[in-house]
Amino acid sequence: MAMYWAVGTVLLLLAITAPVALLFGFGGASAARSHVAPLRWIGKTYIAIVRGIPDIAFFLFFVIALDQLFEYIRHSIKCPDWTDAVWQGSDFVVCSAAKLPLGNAPQWVHETYGFFLAALTFAIVFGAFAGNVLFGAMQAVPRGQLETAEAYGMSRRQTFWRVLVPQMWVYALPGLSNLWMVLIKATPLLFLLGVEDIVYWARELGGSKQPQFTEYPHPDWRMWYFLALLVFYLCFTKVSEVVLDRIMARLTHGQATAAGEAQRKAAA
Amino acid sequence: MSCWETIIDYGLRSQGIGERLLPRSDFTLCQQFTLIGSGMIWNIYFGFFALVSGFFLATAVALGKAARNPLIRKPSEWFIFVFRGSPLFIQFFFAYFLFLSLKGVYPIFSPLTSAWAGALVVLFLNTAAYSGEIFYGALQSIPKGDTEAADAYGLSGWTRFRRVIWPTMLRLAWPAYTNEAIFLFHATTLVFFSGFPALQQRGDALYYANYFADKTFNPFIPYPILAGYFILLTLVVIGVFGLVNKRLNRHLPQEARKRLKVRPQIIR
Numbered sequence: 001m002a003m004y005w006a007v008g009t010v011l012l013l014l015a016i017t018a019p020v021a022l023l024f025g026f027g028g029a030s031a032a033r034s035h036v037a038p039l040r041w042i043g044k045t046y047i048a049i050v051r052g053i054p055d056i057a058f059f060l061f062f063v064i065a066l067d068q069l070f071e072y073i074r075h076s077i078k079c080p081d082w083t084d085a086v087w088q089g090s091d092f093v094v095c096s097a098a099k100l101p102l103g104n105a106p107q108w109v110h111e112t113y114g115f116f117l118a119a120l121t122f123a124i125v126f127g128a129f130a131g132n133v134l135f136g137a138m139q140a141v142p143r144g145q146l147e148t149a150e151a152y153g154m155s156r157r158q159t160f161w162r163v164l165v166p167q168m169w170v171y172a173l174p175g176l177s178n179l180w181m182v183l184i185k186a187t188p189l190l191f192l193l194g195v196e197d198i199v200y201w202a203r204e205l206g207g208s209k210q211p212q213f214t215e216y217p218h219p220d221w222r223m224w225y226f227l228a229l230l231v232f233y234l235c236f237t238k239v240s241e242v243v244l245d246r247i248m249a250r251l252t253h254g255q256a257t258a259a260g261e262a263q264r265k266a267a268a
Numbered sequence: 269m270s271c272w273e274t275i276i277d278y279g280l281r282s283q284g285i286g287e288r289l290l291p292r293s294d295f296t297l298c299q300q301f302t303l304i305g306s307g308m309i310w311n312i313y314f315g316f317f318a319l320v321s322g323f324f325l326a327t328a329v330a331l332g333k334a335a336r337n338p339l340i341r342k343p344s345e346w347f348i349f350v351f352r353g354s355p356l357f358i359q360f361f362f363a364y365f366l367f368l369s370l371k372g373v374y375p376i377f378s379p380l381t382s383a384w385a386g387a388l389v390v391l392f393l394n395t396a397a398y399s400g401e402i403f404y405g406a407l408q409s410i411p412k413g414d415t416e417a418a419d420a421y422g423l424s425g426w427t428r429f430r431r432v433i434w435p436t437m438l439r440l441a442w443p444a445y446t447n448e449a450i451f452l453f454h455a456t457t458l459v460f461f462s463g464f465p466a467l468q469q470r471g472d473a474l475y476y477a478n479y480f481a482d483k484t485f486n487p488f489i490p491y492p493i494l495a496g497y498f499i500l501l502t503l504v505v506i507g508v509f510g511l512v513n514k515r516l517n518r519h520l521p522q523e524a525r526k527r528l529k530v531r532p533q534i535i536r
Contacts, residue, residue, distance in 0.1 A: 060478060061491040185355040223369050226362035230354050237353040 007232075009115070010187045017122040018183065022176075024127025029134035030160075047131045059189055062121040126183055133175035138164060140171040170255045177244040184236055188229075271298040282306040284470050290479065297489070300480050304493050307473035308501070310460075313384075314472075315453040318391035322399060325392070327434075329400030334407050344400070351397030356390075356455055360462030363390045383464040391459075395452050399445055406441035407433070439516045446509040450502050473497060 031043025141164055149159040252259045277287040279302055291299050332344030351359070367380040380386040410433060418432040438445075457474040460466045466475055473494055480490040 060474075060481065061487045064481065064485075064487040185357075188355045188357040223362065223365035226358060226365055229358050230350075230362055233354040233358060234350065 013115070013119055013122065013187060014183065016119050017126060018180065020119070020123040021126035021130050021183075024123055025130025025132075025134050028127060028131030029138060032131070032135050033138060043131070047128050047135065058125050059121055062124060063117050066117055066120060122183070122186070126179065126186075129179055129182075130176065133179060134168065134172050136175065137168040137172035141167045167255070170251050170260075173244070173248055173251055177240075177248070180240060180244070181237060184233065184240065271296075271302075274298045275302050278302045279306055280309075282309050282470050282472065282476075284468060288468075290469055292483070295480060295484055300476075300490055300493055303476040303480075304473050304490060305497060307471055307476045308497050310383075310470075310472035311453060311456045312501070314388060314391055314456040314459060315449075317388055318395050318456075319449055319452060321392050322395035325396035326399035326403055329396060330403035330407055330437075333400065333404045348397045348401050348404075351394050352401060356394055357458055357462055359390055359394060360387065360458060360464065363387075364462065364464055382467065383459055387459040387464050391452065391456065394455070395448065398452075399441075399448050402441050402444045402448060403437055405444075406437045409440055410436050435516065442509070442513050442516055446506065446513070449509060450505050453501055453505060454498065 028043050028046045031039045032047060034040045034043065145163055145167060146159055149163040154162065249263075252263055254260060254264075274296070275298075278291075278299065280286050281290070281303060283306075290303070329344045329347060332340045333348065335341050335344070363386060364381065367377055367386050370377040371381050380389065414432055414436055415428075418428045423431060457472060460471045460475045466472075469475075469479075471479075477490040477494040481487045484490075
């Protein structure tokens with residue numbers, strides 16, 4: 001039963017991460033082309049910092065770092081009269097009121113918190129990639145379109161929201177759909193973050209023995225469980241491909257690009 | 269203990285040479301640099317051999333996908349789809365358990381259950397699929413004039429492929445192939461995080477970085493060290509591929525030469 005829940009966990013992660021990452025990316029991209037220098041630096045650094053480093057190193061790093069950050073903030077607020085150092089040699093010690101989740105919290109709170117951290121990590125990392133794609137897309141919108149908007153007397157803000165943003169999606173979509181595929185394929189990494197996802201259950205249920213006492217009546221089936229996972233991901237990828245192709249066709253409609261031109265010709 | 273002694277003790281630890289026990293307390297920066305660097309031997313080993321062997325299969329698969337005969341085309345297409353459409357992580361797991369059960373039947377497969385051979389096979393097939401797709405794309409965009417000129421010179425069959433099509437394909441594919449190579453090196457970090465066990469704690473760079481992060485509860489030292497090593501490795505890869513790129517493009521006029529643009533991918 002838990003195995004089926006785990007599939008739900010993966011889908012939930014995708015459903016939460018994709019919009020949040022898009023939001024982060026949008027923020028990063030708009031910051032990167034801002035006219036205020038510090039804002040631009042923040043945006044550019046955010047986009048640049050995630051590249052060039054292996055992905056899972058990031059996932060392993062961020063979860064601990066975020067956890068410590070949250071606990072440290074709570075620690076400084078809740079226990080102002082704590083005198084010991086927070087980093088004691090190789091230990092990270094905060095007062096017990098600042099522990100996240102609280103030591104006496106029920107099991108499901110721990111699990112949800114772990115899931116939340118994982119989702120946030122995914123969103124931050126993928127937000128940087130999405131930001132890069134969106135930044136490129138914003139640059140790709142033809143200058144003429146923006147100049148026309150200026151000629152009509154629109155302010156910078158109006159140009160951004162009414163002209164640039166609606167038009168950039170066509171240019172962004174190939175990159176974003178690529179990113180979506182990558183995101184799908186990144187979900188098994190949840191396993192590394194300690195969330196009980198499908199990889200975890202495939203290992204557990206497939207094995208001939210469980211670490212906890214019981215012995216399954218079947219031999220080592222992990223190979224078959226992983227084969228099922230492989231097929232699951234392949235199907236998921238295929239479906240996404242078809243759906244994204246449809247969306248692309250819709251977005252291209254009436255745009256001043258080669259594909260849009262081809263569509264017009266085909267319709268005429 | 270001086271740093272030099274640490275390097276002697278742990279410099280080749282990932283190959284099982286030197287001190288047997290990993291440091292357990294009083295971690296020094298030197299130990300972290302040495303052990304993580306020693307783990308990089310595995311990353312370079314996997315990346316290099318998978319890349320070299322994968323190159324030939326990739327060429328074959330690309331030609332297969334471009335073939336007219338469906339008996340050749342379909343298997344190539346499926347090969348590429350399966351390896352590009354599923355997470356590498358799951359592929360590692362599946363392969364490991366597949367090799368385990370094969371070993372049960374035929375003892376001849378026993379080397380494949382250890383990382384040095386088994387993971388190499390998976391990475392080889394995986395990079396062959398990814399670069400096969402890149403080469404296929406390049407094959408499709410070979411200028412028509414080039415092949416026509418070859419025909420006019422009376423080149424045909426193998427000579428035409430060897431002298432015209434293949435070099436042009438490589439030339440067009442090289443920037444994307446460089447990214448694939450960088451990306452492959454990043455992907456090698458997954459090996460010891462999937463099914464493949466690190467015997468006697470002979471792991472790769474991420475394995476040791478994770479070890480230190482677990483022991484010290486401080487991710488802010490080992491992971492940046494790891495990142496530093498990987499950035500160095502990436503620079504070396506870019507340098508080597510840049511040289512090849514120069515040679516491939518040596519007949520072109522100076523301004524028509526395309527410079528390598530590095531855009532690493534993310535996760536496979």
